[in-house]
Amino acid sequence: MKVKIIVCCVLALILLSCLGSRDNSTEKFIVEWEGKEIIFPEKTQFALYGKDFAFDTIPDAEFKIITYVDSIGCASCKLRLPSWIDFIAQLDTMKLNVQILFFLHPFNSRELKAILRRDNFNYPVCMDTKDELNKLNHFPQDFHFQTFLLNRNNEVLAIGNPVHNYRIKELYLKILLKGGLEDKTSDQTTVEVANSTVNLGRLKKEQEKDTVIYIKNVGPNKLVVLDIIASCGCTIVECDRVPVAQGEKLALKIVYKPDNKGYFNKSINLYCNVPSSPISLQVLGNVE
Structure with a gap:
């Protein structure tokens, strides 16, 4: 109890x-x-x-x-x-x-x-x-x-x-795990995001479109991705989970699969070993 x-x-x-x-x-x-x-x-x-x-x-x-x-x-x-x-x-x-x-x-x-x-x-x-x-x-x-x-x-x-x-x-x-989860965020680092918001423009319904967002590790320790959570199942995020060394970039491939017409604005939260985690990203556009 x-x-x-x-x-x-x-x-x-x-x-x-x-x-x-x-x-x-x-x-x-x-x-x-x-x-x-x-x-x-x-x-x-x-x-x-x-x-x-x-x-x-x-x-x-x-x-x-x-x-x-x-x-x-x-x-x-x-x-x-x-x-x-x-x-x-x-x-x-x-x-x-x-x-x-x-x-x-x-x-x-x-x-x-x-x-x-x-x-x-x-x-x-x-x-x-x-x-x-x-x-x-x-x-x-x-x-x-x-x-x-x-x-x-x-x-x-x-x-x-x-x-x-x-x-x-x-x-x-x-x-x-009965309390045995390791804390992977103890060694913090810092990052730079060139563009946290990407506009995919106009899409046809059921037309897939992808883009890549780069996140540069500028801190003293390796960048470790713990989890990636998108606001919608229509948004798929792919990346290499290998720790990123200082000065290197993490490439996030984002694939959007629209199933409804109209304007969309989807958010992606990247949980990693940075003080500002999660890092918030946005993908927007319009489905005709």
Whole structure:
């Protein structure tokens, strides 16, 4: 119980700092959910949408991460599947016994399946068309609070979406590693960004366009990229994670895949070992 209380207090501080004073009941909400058991529907069917495979039971694992996505707003923006793929790969390299489960309450199942196939997301997904999981647990409306780290007994250890917030990801890893996460930011450096805002101009719908932003390491230590978080799943960021020596440049390749017409302004947060982390970048333009 002592460990759970500490985790809850740390999570409250993280979320309060991220959300500011937007919701004064955030701490009370976290205390309410800490240790709460997530109830799963009796019959739950999962599928891997990139493969011909399905199963209908909740897998047994030391830890589970479940994320619920409703039908409101941009599904691709909420899902951020490429970031989940990177995070799952990171968990696999650490050889952690974690089961990732997605519950999607879709407005348009065909559209969601197309997104899953487009992003090659071959992990368990439940198309919860009747919204059964939410009806059993009454999740908050804010999608930032619709992802949970659970223990083997399906009790909540932490709340928050690790692909939308690096601090939440850091907390998840600390819990999974039982506090053994190394602090990679102890050796700080400084950087120069030639252009933090890039205008891609006019694009056709579904036309991909890419650009490169260079970040120069001008400090005394190597530049280490800890995480990259984009505001939308339409924005993909690629870079070499090898530490960058003093005087060298880090190249960030940004690929934008528009799926809606109109003006866009997407943000990218680069978490690295600089005092001003995260470094904020913007990509904007107009889709005709």
